[in-house]
Amino acid sequence: MITDLxxxxxxxxxxxxxxxxxxxxxWEMPVEYAGVRAEHLAVRARSGLFDxxxxxxxxxxxxxSREFLQSVLTNDITRIGPGQAQxxxxxxxxxGVIDDLLAYALLDRFLLVVNASNIAPCFERISGLAPAGVDxxxxxxxxxxxxxQGPAWAxxxxxxxxxxxxxxxxxxxxxxxxxxxxxxxARTGYTGEPGVEIMCPADDASTVWxxxxxxxxxxxxxxxxxxxxxxLEMGYPLYGNELGRDRSPIAAGLHWACDLRxxxxxxxxxxxxxxxxGTPEKLVALLxxxxxxxxxxxxxxxxxxxxxTVTSGTLSPSLGVGAALAYVSSDHAEPGTALTxxxxxxxxxxxxxxxxxxxxxxRKGDPR
Amino acid sequence: MSDETYxxxxxxxxxxxxxxxxxxxxxxxxxWFAQDALGEVVYFDPPxxxxxxxxxxxxxxLESVKAVSDIIAPAGGExxxxxxxxxxxxxxxNGDPYGAGWLVKVRLSDPSQLDALMDxxxxxxxxxxxxx
Numbered sequence: 001m002i003t004d005l006x007x008x009x010x011x012x013x014x015x016x017x018x019x020x021x022x023x024x025x026x027w028e029m030p031v032e033y034a035g036v037r038a039e040h041l042a043v044r045a046r047s048g049l050f051d052x053x054x055x056x057x058x059x060x061x062x063x064x065s066r067e068f069l070q071s072v073l074t075n076d077i078t079r080i081g082p083g084q085a086q087x088x089x090x091x092x093x094x095x096g097v098i099d100d101l102l103a104y105a106l107l108d109r110f111l112l113v114v115n116a117s118n119i120a121p122c123f124e125r126i127s128g129l130a131p132a133g134v135d136x137x138x139x140x141x142x143x144x145x146x147x148x149q150g151p152a153w154a155x156x157x158x159x160x161x162x163x164x165x166x167x168x169x170x171x172x173x174x175x176x177x178x179x180x181x182x183x184x185x186a187r188t189g190y191t192g193e194p195g196v197e198i199m200c201p202a203d204d205a206s207t208v209w210x211x212x213x214x215x216x217x218x219x220x221x222x223x224x225x226x227x228x229x230x231x232l233e234m235g236y237p238l239y240g241n242e243l244g245r246d247r248s249p250i251a252a253g254l255h256w257a258c259d260l261r262x263x264x265x266x267x268x269x270x271x272x273x274x275x276x277x278g279t280p281e282k283l284v285a286l287l288x289x290x291x292x293x294x295x296x297x298x299x300x301x302x303x304x305x306x307x308x309t310v311t312s313g314t315l316s317p318s319l320g321v322g323a324a325l326a327y328v329s330s331d332h333a334e335p336g337t338a339l340t341x342x343x344x345x346x347x348x349x350x351x352x353x354x355x356x357x358x359x360x361x362x363r364k365g366d367p368r
Numbered sequence: 369m370s371d372e373t374y375x376x377x378x379x380x381x382x383x384x385x386x387x388x389x390x391x392x393x394x395x396x397x398x399x400w401f402a403q404d405a406l407g408e409v410v411y412f413d414p415p416x417x418x419x420x421x422x423x424x425x426x427x428x429x430l431e432s433v434k435a436v437s438d439i440i441a442p443a444g445g446e447x448x449x450x451x452x453x454x455x456x457x458x459x460x461x462n463g464d465p466y467g468a469g470w471l472v473k474v475r476l477s478d479p480s481q482l483d484a485l486m487d488x489x490x491x492x493x494x495x496x497x498x499x500x
Contacts, residue, residue: 031407031434032408035408036408036432036434037408037410037433038408225407225433225434228434291411292411292413293410293411293431295436314433315411315431315433317433344429
């Protein structure tokens with residue numbers, strides 16, 4: 001089947017930087033430049049720059065927007081005010097996950113940043129439920145998004161940003177110019193490191209990219225493969241691997257992003273019940289205690305019996321050992337539990353390990 | 369990473385494996401094309417010394433962070449040595465795929481099997497055809 005793959009406005013930059021470019025969620029995206037491991041370690045140690053323009057931006061505005069979003073998203077959106085972001089989920093009528101997303105409260109509207117593969121389902125769901133007077137607009141085609149991640153993010157950004165957005169705390173956002181381009185700069189990300197995500201008009205993205213890349217403390221260009229290994233070490237779920245319509249967010253440990261006390265969103269009753277009674281399976285992290293690399297779909301065993309399935313697996317570049325996220329039966333989910341993973345017929349010893357797998361935090365360096 | 373090369377003294381299998389004949393023993397490895405397609409190699413799952421290889425069948429696995437690839441034997445025989453340096457430092461496959469990144473040494477059961485493989489010129493032409 002021939003499909004038309006989309007290119008971000010930074011495609012030429014990736015090609016010039018020697019990126020390996022692969023189809024991803026309908027886009028031609030850079031999967032790696034110098035190599036996954038080097039890029040991953042650069043983000044943990046200094047900084048890396050990702051093109052995440054494939055992600056979606058949906059705006060919700062008009063009177064009653066807050067109340068409307070409170071009724072369709074799991075988290076309590078009344079807890080954020082202008083300039084703040086919140087991790088939340090869009091549930092279907094049964095409490096399954098249509099997508100996980102970041103909701104930003106801005107001065108006159110809300111901005112929802114959703115996964116590339118879920119732009120259409122999110123837009124259909126939200127616009128379909130929106131009452132008269134609430135406008136839902138898909139801005140994805142005109143918005144580019146760059147993620148500058150790593151402890152040296154401020155050094156990399158400082159020569160080009162005006163005003164310098166360094167007073168921002170984790171999960172805060174502000175408007176700023178980067179190399180003259182009007183941007184929304186947010187202290188958010190998907191790596192576990194401090195950093196920013198920068199949204200700007202797609203036509204201007206190369207100006208921002210070029211400025212950041214040529215700075216004296218500039219980041220390394222970083223591809224989607226490292227983005228995946230970085231998020232896995234933090235235990236951040238990925239839609240399609242750890243999240244989907246077939247489970248509520250509770251089994252994934254995302255009760256903290258669901259307003260179970262007061263929420264009236266679809267599936268709230270099921271999630272309350274699951275939170276009180278427990279789910280049959282829980283999402284856990286596994287680290288291998290011998291050589292080998294777990295992969296999505298590998299069975300997880302205890303005493304020879306299948307007790308779960310790997311949803312994401314890789315070699316952890318930070319730790320140098322196999323690392324996985326897996327749903328396992330809740331009686332095998334305690335950190336320290338010894339399990340085995342069947343990797344294409346070979347049994348590999350693994351241990352349930354508390355998250356994050358690496359000692360870092362996106363709040364690192366914040367004054368409070 | 370290394371530059372794209374296909375040495376003239378090797379024979380090539382269409383699954384992107386090379387073989388270098390050394391007396392009645394042969395050295396197996398993967399080509400520059402294979403390691404480039406796989407990306408940075410982070411794990412080598414080798415066969416046991418004494419294991420049998422069969423021409424056209426998998427004798428081990430190479431893994432990058434993102435993907436797993438079977439390693440296809442260009443000829444049949446008995447594994448007499450495994451490159452422990454690659455087990456310890458799998459990135460040797462990327463840095464020197466025809467030298468320090470060799471994978472196994474095999475005592476061939478039927479050296480005439482090599483006649484079915486491509487020489488470097490034929491393999492280069494085969495690679496050019498893959499893009500069509």
